[in-house]
Amino acid sequence: MSTALSEKTCSACRGGVPSLDTDEAGKLLAEVPEWQLNDDATLLSREFRFDNFRQAMTFAGQVGELAEEQGHHPVITFGWGFCRIETQTRKIHGLHENDFILAAKIDELLN
Numbered sequence: 252m253s254t255a256l257s258e259k260t261c262s263a264c265r266g267g268v269p270s271l272d273t274d275e276a277g278k279l280l281a282e283v284p285e286w287q288l289n290d291d292a293t294l295l296s297r298e299f300r301f302d303n304f305r306q307a308m309t310f311a312g313q314v315g316e317l318a319e320e321q322g323h324h325p326v327i328t329f330g331w332g333f334c335r336i337e338t339q340t341r342k343i344h345g346l347h348e349n350d351f352i353l354a355a356k357i358d359e360l361l362n
């Protein structure tokens with residue numbers, strides 16, 4: 252039985268590893284089905300909707316704290332009623348399991 256993504260912890264990525272290919276990324280996407288891959292599977296993103304600016308801002312802060320805790324950092328954009336998260340592993344210019352672990356943990360913030 253493999254460990255759920257949300258129970259894993261991001262590992263320090265120092266580059267020098269291949270990014271996930273589209274098949275590998277597609278398999279991991281099944282565990283975070285609310286998220287989207289871009290066409291060449293180098294970016295994982297999701298837009299969350301909220302009732303107002305303060306809720307979006309609070310969520311953005313929670314994602315930021317989670318990123319610091321995990322040592323893996325997405326791009327966080329927020330405004331009135333929305334917060335958009337985009338993640339890729341910059342060092343390898345593509346996706347790593349870390350991006351999917353972070354996505355699964357971000358989804359858990361809503362529980």
Ligand SMILES: C[C@H](O)[C@H](O)[C@H]1CNC2=NC(N)=NC(=O)C2=N1
Pocket residue numbers: 262263264265322323324325338339340341342343
């Ligand atoms: C050593 C540490 O793992 C790296 O500097 C981390 C920090 N956070 C990171 N976040 C993202 N999104 N990509 C990276 O390559 C990255 N590298």
